[in-house]
Amino acid sequence: MKLLFDLNSLRPPRSGVGYYTQHLLEGLIQDREVAGLAGWVGTECFEGERLRALMEQRVPLRKGVQFTDGIAAKVLQKARSMPGLYRGRTIVRAIKSRDVRADFARRGYIYHETNFVASRYSGPTVVTIHDLSHRRHPEFHPRVAVEYLDRELPKTLRQAQVVIADSHYTKNDIVEIYGVPESKVVTIHLGVEPAFQPYAAESCAEALGRLGVARGGFVLSVCTLQPRKNLQRLVEAFARLPADMRQAFPLVLIGADGWKNSELLRVIEPLAQAGQVFTPGYVPRADLLKLYASAALFAYPSLFEGFGLPVAEAMASGVAVLTSNLTSLPEVSAGAAWEVDPYSIDDIAAGMRRLLGDPALRDELAVKGLRRAAELTWDATVAQTCAVYRRLSA
Structure with missing residues (x-):
């Protein structure tokens, strides 16, 4: 052919x-x-x-x-x-x-x-x-x-x-x-590209140092800052977590600046000033791989996805995933992620609080995620x- x-x-x-x-x-x-x-x-x-x-x-x-x-x-x-x-x-x-x-x-x-x-x-x-x-x-x-x-x-x-x-x-x-x-x-x-995989702590130290976060000590989201990705509700849900949890697990939003996000940036500002939200923008691919593998939780409550590849990449990296219960995302995660109603700030907040407060549950989801990601090649x-x-x- x-x-x-x-x-x-x-x-x-x-x-x-x-x-x-x-x-x-x-x-x-x-x-x-x-x-x-x-x-x-x-x-x-x-x-x-x-x-x-x-x-x-x-x-x-x-x-x-x-x-x-x-x-x-x-x-x-x-x-x-x-x-x-x-x-x-x-x-x-x-x-x-x-x-x-x-x-x-x-x-x-x-x-x-x-x-x-x-x-x-x-x-x-x-x-x-x-x-x-x-x-x-x-x-x-x-x-x-x-x-x-x-x-x-x-x-x-x-x-x-x-x-x-x-x-x-x-x-x-x-x-x-x-x-x-x-x-x-x-x-x-x-x-999922083979480069998305669990990495040893020592290989991640340099990338984490550049961002100023600790291994297993942050919530990660990777996407363009645009309305479909639902970042404003994610940030508002994060703001409802207990102060000590926000301090222990800051939210890292990686992705290029998008559109219709002025209100998102307004919500982010006080949390960023408190050192609880980081928006580094573009991150080199080598660093991104290590950040995926080092997060305590990957949060991706998108409103609409035709597939949702970042969810699969996070699972392949060995990190627990919180995602939406809508569109294609449950199909991609196949029961290996914690699903929330992306339109409910309370539901997103409750999911993050449950996962960040339960390391055993995060480990369980990480194992399930690795198995699921291995099916997506x-x-x-x-x-x-x-x-x-x-x-x-x-």
């Missing part, structure tokens, strides 16, 4: 879709059944050694435009609200890659779009839909992004012969919202995805 990918998601800085694409390519490039593997960015085509070099980041790609503060950020935010922005970008990319796609279609390649909206393609098409949060919670997204997906996603779902969903929850959403036949949608769970994701390609190649 011969496979084609849109590689725009590999542009830095990588998003979750970019890492998904990378892990698929890493597995497929080793598969003997794959007779051809290629992709495009703009008018550039990547095959063979050039594709390997791109995956290993030996070939530079132009960064996606991203600013977090200052005048540039304000200009970018204004531009994102301009009517036609997403559509215009899609049209430009489609024109640039039209001849490349036509050539691969003639050569019998299966096109797998890993990032929601597929380009037009005359050959077999597979698309991965990671979630439908733009339909369930449009308030979490820029209006132009919602309008773009509402317009383009139905076309993609008609074009694709097979639709891959990250979870049964997302599959059910696709069937319910868009009326796609259930037989056309395949659930394939994501995997990228090798399994690639193997199940290859079965989809095989079906289309038959």
